[in-house]
Amino acid sequence: MTDDSGESLTEEAVRRWGTAHTPRTAELMTGLVRHLHAFAREVDLTADEWMTALGWLTRTGQISDDKRQEFILASDVLGLSSLVVQLDQKSDERATPATVLGPFHIDGSPVVESGFDMSEELPGTPLFILGRVTDLYGLPVPSAVLDVWQADVDGAYESQLPEVDEARLRARYRAGADGRYCVRTIVPLGYTIPMDGPVGELISRTGISPYRPAHIHFLIDQPGYRRLVTHLFPAGTDYLDSDVVFGVKDALVTHFVEHQPGPAPDGKVMDRPFLVAHYDFVLAPASS
């Protein structure tokens, strides 16, 4: 190991990690070793820089807990989450595109019926999202469950509000036998990712905009179908071209249409203006 650029060290590291007990682990670990070594060599990484990086990684783990997932955020802003989504979904051209999960999903939201208002008493303009959940051929996926979550008008998710102890702006909607669903909520706003941790610290050392365009998260995990993690974005909203987590896809941008007070899609009569979005989610089969 006396060559200047450490090539033989890399070879030895690749040889060792190639002894992993499964071929896939060996493939992942040797690939990781090769690319990380190539990175260090290419940028001629210094010891000080590397110690700074290891300290950053440590703080990123330590600021994380049951609710805050700083490593998911790091992966998001590096474009890795979006890349992995894209690699995973390669073959499903007709299905609704997936996008990043983000760090704010909470498991176990209450299961509710179509039309339920998941915004309850919170401020904001009422929004109805309705449509169908279908397979690739337009046939309904009966009783599909749509796990929905979003930020409030201040850009805060429940997981960022430690004092909240019941479900807030999140619910699992059960579609009907015909695959139809109706979510009632409030209009989402764009927000910045959390800037008070190691990821924000890094972003603030660049010209990168820390904003996400307004969106609502959906997760549909139906037996027999490929799990779909996605968002809907309102057409014309800010930051669609600069989403800090690379989450925007054209097919996920949809019109949120303004309505004056009057009858709403859930059959009730609204005494103030509201918006309506129509969206059909198309699921790929599990095997694809």
Next chain:
Amino acid sequence: MTDDSGESLTEEAVRRWGTAHTPRTAELMTGLVRHLHAFAREVDLTADEWMTALGWLTRTGQISDDKRQEFILASDVLGLSSLVVQLDQKSDERATPATVLGPFHIDGSPVVESGFDMSEELPGTPLFILGRVTDLYGLPVPSAVLDVWQADVDGAYESQLPEVDEARLRARYRAGADGRYCVRTIVPLGYTIPMDGPVGELISRTGISPYRPAHIHFLIDQPGYRRLVTHLFPAGTDYLDSDVVFGVKDALVTHFVEHQPGPAPDGKVMDRPFLVAHYDFVLAPASS
């Protein structure tokens, strides 16, 4: 961003991180993005695998504290620490080679005089290490301070023993005006890296030996000279060819010579067998 393999996503991520406020940060971040994206694409990383990796990173940060540095250990076993040392020290052919710092260094060890027994009352065979600290031309570095640390006969470093609250098997030795130093300690043994954390978990999924050969750590940080972080290894000890952290370099392997009871290098008379190693540390100038 509709290309299958995510190339345009990578380009956009590189463009964004290229807006970093200093050219070096831009170089580091765009290099990192390119190599991590290339890795994900090459191994066709799945969402499940990536979530597993992010969970592993989070646990690696969370198990770390003031004393335990699991990310340094991760870097060590991937060969990255050793690679960075090698990249950093490229041009100093005549100087003592550097090697990995490892995760067990503790700052602020007591400053002691030559001959001090840093093993105090601990079990083990007495060992004297003596020699000079010089520059590249063999001239003494007067009053150089050698920060020395090692594991006990059970393979444990002080930082792994939460109940210890004073310096144990570590000290900073001040060399004389002629650059001469003499460390008294105990003979080191090989040990396994800590296997009870995320790094051990990963290693145990491979055929990689978790052992390090016996060694003693040295850090010499003298004004006007390049900081030297290194080890000495006893010739003929186990695991020299399979050091789990890639730390061995030929020029750091030295003879530990057995002596029968009698006069020791510190002038005292030993009533039991002891070992003696001679080693001269050669420092490069700070500017090189």
